Amino acid sequence: MTENVFVKPDLEYFQLAPLLIVFLMACLGVVVEAFLPRGRRFLVQTALTLTGLVVALVLVVLNAIQYGADDAAEEGLAHGDGAAYGVLAAMDTIAIDGPTLFLWGLILVLAVLGAMLFAERRLDGGVSAFAGQAAAMPGTDAERQASTKGLEHTEIYPLLGFAVFGMMLFPAANDLLTMFVALEILSLPLYLLTGLARRRRLLSQEAALKYFLLGAFSSAFFLYGAALLYGYAGSMQFGRINEAVRNDTGNQALLLIGIGLLAVGLLFKVGAAPFQAWTPDVYQGSPTPLTAFMAAATKVSAFGAILRLFYVALGADRWSWQPMLWVIAILTMVVGTLMALTQSDVKRLLAYSSVAHTGFILTGVLGVQSTGDLATGEITSLQAVLFYLATYGLMTLGAFAVVSLVRDSGGETTQLVRWTGLAKEAPFVAAVFAFFLLAMAGIPLTSGFIGKWAVFSVALAAGAWPVVIAAVLTSAVAAYLYVRVIVLMYFRTPLAEGPSVTTPSVLTAAAIAVGAAATLVLGVVPGPLLDLVGSAGEFIR
Numbered sequence: 158m159t160e161n162v163f164v165k166p167d168l169e170y171f172q173l174a175p176l177l178i179v180f181l182m183a184c185l186g187v188v189v190e191a192f193l194p195r196g197r198r199f200l201v202q203t204a205l206t207l208t209g210l211v212v213a214l215v216l217v218v219l220n221a222i223q224y225g226a227d228d229a230a231e232e233g234l235a236h237g238d239g240a241a242y243g244v245l246a247a248m249d250t251i252a253i254d255g256p257t258l259f260l261w262g263l264i265l266v267l268a269v270l271g272a273m274l275f276a277e278r279r280l281d282g283g284v285s286a287f288a289g290q291a292a293a294m295p296g297t298d299a300e301r302q303a304s305t306k307g308l309e310h311t312e313i314y315p316l317l318g319f320a321v322f323g324m325m326l327f328p329a330a331n332d333l334l335t336m337f338v339a340l341e342i343l344s345l346p347l348y349l350l351t352g353l354a355r356r357r358r359l360l361s362q363e364a365a366l367k368y369f370l371l372g373a374f375s376s377a378f379f380l381y382g383a384a385l386l387y388g389y390a391g392s393m394q395f396g397r398i399n400e401a402v403r404n405d406t407g408n409q410a411l412l413l414i415g416i417g418l419l420a421v422g423l424l425f426k427v428g429a430a431p432f433q434a435w436t437p438d439v440y441q442g443s444p445t446p447l448t449a450f451m452a453a454a455t456k457v458s459a460f461g462a463i464l465r466l467f468y469v470a471l472g473a474d475r476w477s478w479q480p481m482l483w484v485i486a487i488l489t490m491v492v493g494t495l496m497a498l499t500q501s502d503v504k505r506l507l508a509y510s511s512v513a514h515t516g517f518i519l520t521g522v523l524g525v526q527s528t529g530d531l532a533t534g535e536i537t538s539l540q541a542v543l544f545y546l547a548t549y550g551l552m553t554l555g556a557f558a559v560v561s562l563v564r565d566s567g568g569e570t571t572q573l574v575r576w577t578g579l580a581k582e583a584p585f586v587a588a589v590f591a592f593f594l595l596a597m598a599g600i601p602l603t604s605g606f607i608g609k610w611a612v613f614s615v616a617l618a619a620g621a622w623p624v625v626i627a628a629v630l631t632s633a634v635a636a637y638l639y640v641r642v643i644v645l646m647y648f649r650t651p652l653a654e655g656p657s658v659t660t661p662s663v664l665t666a667a668a669i670a671v672g673a674a675a676t677l678v679l680g681v682v683p684g685p686l687l688d689l690v691g692s693a694g695e696f697i698r
Contacts, residue, residue, distance in 0.1 A: 166247070166248050167248070168246070168247055169244055169246040169247070169253075171220070171223075172220060172244050172246050172253045173246055173247060173251065173253070174213075174216045174220070175213040175214075175216045175217045175220065175261055175265070175325065176213075176251075176322065176325055176326060176329075178209055178212050178213040178216060179209060179210070179213050179265075179318060179321050179322045179325060180318075180319075180322045181209070182205060182206065182208075182209025182210070182213075182318050183315045183316075183317075183318025183319045183321075183322060184315075185205060185209075185315075186202055186205060186206065186312075186314050186315030186318055187315050189201055189202055189205065189311075189315075190202075190311065190312055190315065195308075195311075198311040199276075199309070199311055202311045202314040202315075203272070203275075203276045203314065205314070206272045206275075206314045206317065206318060207269065207272055207273070209318065210265055210268050210269045210272060210321070211269065213261075213265055214262060214265040214266065214269070217258055217261045217262045217265060218262070220253070220258055221255075221258045221259075221262070224243070224254075224255060224258060225692065243255065243257070243697035244697075245331060245697065249331060249332075249394065250330070250331055250332055250334075250335045251326070251329050251330065251331055251335065252329055252330075252331040252395075252465070252469075252696070252697050253329060254693075254694065254695075254696055254697040255692065255693030255694040255695070256328075256461070256464070256465075256539060256543065256693050256694070256695070256696055257328060257329045257461075258693070259543055259689070259690060259693045260325075260328045260329075260457060260458070260461040260543070260546075261325050261329070263457055263546065263547055263550060264321065264324050264325055264454050264457055264458060265321070265325075266551075267450065267453045267454040267457065267550050267551075267554060268317070268321045268324075268450070268454060270449075270450075270554055270558075270668040270671060270672070271317065271446065271447075271449060271450030271453075271454065271554065272314070272317060273664040273665065273667060273668045274445075274446035274449055274450065274554075274558055274561070274664070274665055274668055275287075275313055275314065275317060275446050275447075275450075276662075276664050277446065277561070277661060277662055277664055277665045278662065279659070279660065279661055279662040279665075280561060280562065280564070280569075280659045280661055280662075280665070281355065281356075281568060281569075284304065284309060284355065285309040285310075285313075285355065286354065286355055286444040286445060286446055286561070286569075287309060287310050287313050287350075287353045287354065287355055287444050287446075287447075288300075288303075288309075288310060288353045288354065288355050288358065288361075289303035289304050289308035289309055289310070289355065290303035290308055290310075291310060291352070291353055295358035295359050295362070300358070304355070310353060313350060313353065316346040316349060316350055317346070317350075317450070319342060319345075319346045320342075320343050320346040320347055320350075320454075321454070322342060322343075323339050323340070323341070323342030323343025323344070323346075323458075324339075324343045324454055324455065324457070324458035325458070326338070326339035326342065326343075327339040327340060327343055327458045327459065327461065327462045328458055328460075328461025328462045328464070328465055329461075329465075330462065330465070331394060331395055331396075331465075331469075332392075332393040332394045332395060333383040333386060333387070333393045333395075333398075333419075333470075334383070334393045336383075336462060336466070337376070337379060337380055337383060339462075340376060340379060340422070340426070340462075341376065343455070343458060344372050344376070344426075347368070347447075347451055347455070348365055348368055348369040348372065349365070350443070350444070350447050351364050351365040351368050351439055351442065351443045351447065351451075352364070352365030352366075353444060353447075354442065354443060354444040355444070356568045356569065357442070360441065360442040361442045361443065361444070362442075363438070363442060364438050364439045364441065364442025364443055365439075365442070367435055367438050367439065368435050368438075368439045371425070371434065371435045372425070372435075375421060375422045375425035375426070375432070376422060378418045378419075378421040378422045378425075379418065379419055379421070379422025379423065380422075381418050382414075382415045382416070382417070382418025382419035382420075382421070382422065383415070383419065384415075385411045385412075385414055385415035385418065386398060386411070386412070386415035386416075386419065386470075388407075388408070388411050388415075389401065389407035389408060389411040389412045389415060390402070390406075390407060391407075395465070395466070395469045395470035395698075396469070396470075396698055398470040398471070399469060399470050399471070399472060399473055399698065402470075402471060402473040402474045403473045412474065412477070413477060416471060416474070416477060416478050416481075417481070419466065420478070420481065423459060423462060423463050423466065424463075424485065426455060426456075426458075426459035426462075427455075427456055427459045427460060427463070427515045427518075428456070428511060428512050428515050429485055429486075429489045429512070429515050429516070429519065430485065430488045430489040430491075430492040430493070430512065430516075431488065431492075433489070433492065433493070433512045433515075436508045436509070436511060436512055437496075437500075437505040437508040437509060439451075439508075440452060440504050440505065440507065440508035440511070441502060441504045441505050441508065441571070445504070445557055445558075445560055445561040445569060446558075446561065448504060448557050449553070449554045449556075449557030449558050449561075449668075450554065452507070452508075452511055452553050452554070452557060453549070453550035453551070453553045453554040454550065456511070456514075456515070456518075456546070456549070456550070457546045457550050460518055460522075460542060460546055461546075463522065464522065464539060464542060464696070465696055467522070468539065468696055469696045469698055479523060482519055482522060482523055483523065483621060483623070483624055485516075485519060486516050486519035486520050486522075486523065486624050486627075486628075487516070487623070487624055487627045488516075489512060489513070489515050489516030489519060490513050490516030490517065490520075490627055490628055490631040491516075491627065491631060492512060493509050493510065493511070493512030493513030493514070493515070493516060493631075494509075494513045494631040494634050494635050494638070495634075496509045496512070497509035497510050497512075497513065497635070497638050498634070498637075498638055500573075501572060501573050501574065502571050502572060502573065503560055503571045503572075503573055503576065503642075504557075504560060504571045505571075506573070506638070506642070507553070507556060507557065507560070510597055510635070510638075510639075511553065513631060513635055514549055514553075514597070516628070516631070517545070517608075517609060517612055517628055517632075518542055518545050518546065518549070518612060520612050520613065520616045520621070520624050520625065520628050521538055521541045521542040521545060521611065521612030521615055521616060522538060522542060523538070523615075523616045523619055523621040523624060524537065524538030524541060524612070524615025524616050524618060524619045524621070535614075535615075535618065536611060536614075536615060536687065536690075536691065537615065537695070538615045538616075538619070539690075539693075539695060539696070540611075540687070540690040540691055540693070541611035541612045541614070541615045542612065543690040543693065544607070544608055544611050544683075544686060544687060544690050545608035545609075545611060545612050547679070547686060547690075548596075548604035548605060548607065548608040548675075548676070548679055549605075549608065551604070551671070551672045551675040551676060551679075552593050552596045552597060552603075552604060552605065552672060552675075552676045553597075554668065554672055555589075555593055555668065555669050555671070555672020555673055555676065556590065556593040556594070556597070556672075558665055558668050558669045558672065559586060559589055559590045559593065559669060560590075561661075561665065562583075562586055562658050562659060562661055562665070563575070563576060563579065563586070563656050563657075563658055564656075564657050564658070564659050565656065565657065570656065573642065573645060574652070575652070575656050576642075576645060576646055576656055577645055577646075577649045577650070577651050577652055577656075578646070578649055578650060578651025578652075578656070579646040579651075579656050579658075580646045580647045581651060582651070582656055582657060582658060583656075583657075583658035586658050587646045587647065589669060589673055590646070591642075591643045591646065591647075592673060592676065592677075593672070593673070593676065594639040594640075594642055594643060595639065595643075596676045596680070597635070597639060598632070598635055598636040598639045598640070599632055599636070600636075601680070602677075602680045602681055603676055603677070603680035604675065604676045604677075604678075604679035604680045604683070605676070605680070606680060607679060607680060607683040609628075609632065611687075612628075613625050613628060613629070616628075
């Protein structure tokens with residue numbers, strides 16, 4: 158009889174350090190909430206969160222330096238030669254390679270900027286954009302007393318930390334079970350944070366309920382798809398699934414249905430059509446700092462997971478899932494662009510713009526996966542998508558940060574009609590927002606133009622010309638949409654009670670400045686970032 162022997166897990170602490178630091182930061186935030194007096198929590202939580210995120214970012218950079226040194230030493234090969242090196246950590250459940258490190262760095266940068274927006278207090282009379290007492294019913298005396306006393310939920314900082322931890326684990330997962338756990342870790346804090354807006358509480362709570370219910374359905378689809386794929390391959394690990402697909406060793410029906418169900422769960426998180434229904438309501442109802450962070454970081458994390466699943470686990474079955482993504486990419490671009498044309502709310506307009514951008518990024522997913530199949534100087538699908546995610550994340554977070562500055566007597570105002578003549582009231586704010594809109598439209602000398610050029614070119618090289626044609630046409634329509642908003646701000650007469658712009662603290666101003674500077678620099682000098690995504694190599698298999 159064979160005796161079962163417990164094997165001590167071997168953890169690669171240096172490689173896992175960024176993940177562990179973020180998790181430790183979130184846990185310490187919970188301890189702070191439990192033991193520190195309420196009046197001192199804000200400063201401690203803000204400092205703890207920003208410090209933890211910056212330390213994690215530094216560790217990512219150190220890991221990337223070590224990764225580059227190891228790759229250069231490995232038979233004298235460079236990353237761009239198509240070699241894929243890295244470490245399978247935590248008992249082969251987490252893959253730490255070049256794309257993982259790039260995504261971790263990008264998520265942490267967005268998280269730092271998001272935490273700065275969370276800490277903003279000047280815009281709303283010295284209080285946070287988040288509810289003072291979430292347990293109080295909207296419109297009741299208890300809620301008014303909470304606002305009068307300046308109460309706030311500093312629990313938002315550990316919730317942010319746990320969400321960032323899940324976002325980092327999601328694209329690094331090397332098996333379906335770990336990916337599902339990461340999906341839930343990143344989603345649950347966002348469901349809670351969505352319902353914590355200080356103003357328009359009923360709209361915020363409605364958005365949280367919609368997000369939770371639809372998110373629960375999408376998670377169930379993902380879990381069921383994982384079970385079917387396990388039934389097909391006999392393993393949850395991506396490498397073994399890929400081997401089973403290559404050898405065609407299972408029931409093809411299980412494989413195809415499993416791919417479809419997994420795609421539903423992942424495409425929901427990026428807001429692809431026809432799974433985008435939650436996006437405008439959640440973006441509109443959430444506190445604007447959360448909307449900025451969620452719109453940018455969640456899409457980066459979820460697309461990283463999509464790339465790893467379809468390229469690593471299912472790359473050998475490309476012809477099964479590629480036609481599905483063709484249809485979804487075209488549908489997403491069309492739905493996002495056309496629905497954006499009908500919006501009268503800035504946040505809903507940007508939400509449908511986010512849907513359209515999801516379609517553009519999916520166009521890049523359809524490109525060529527390996528540098529071995531490309532001519533010298535061309536980029537892979539992975540590199541194009543990573544570049545687009547970086548440009549999209551920074552411009553989107555900056556745009557939503559600008560939205561938080563425009564106010565009226567009732568607080569933040571997002572109705573487009575209230576933005577009429579904004580350039581006369583605040584020319585600098587209008588100029589920055591117009592610049593972000595032009596970048597979203599893909600105008601030259603902005604990062605949006607280079608990002609679209611990258612994903613369109615890789616899709617065209619792979620023969621997905623119908624998707625590229627649809628992308629170019631919807632980009633032209635979207636350009637009209639963005640120009641219409643610019644005309645509203647610059648060439649329309651303000652209402653009797655025009656918009657006003659509140660001067661933000663240095664935190665929000667810095668977040669906007671970083672987003673605008675990155676959008677400009679990456680549009681004028683995209684080479685360094687393209688070289689960086691090129692040096693990231695390919696996914697470890």
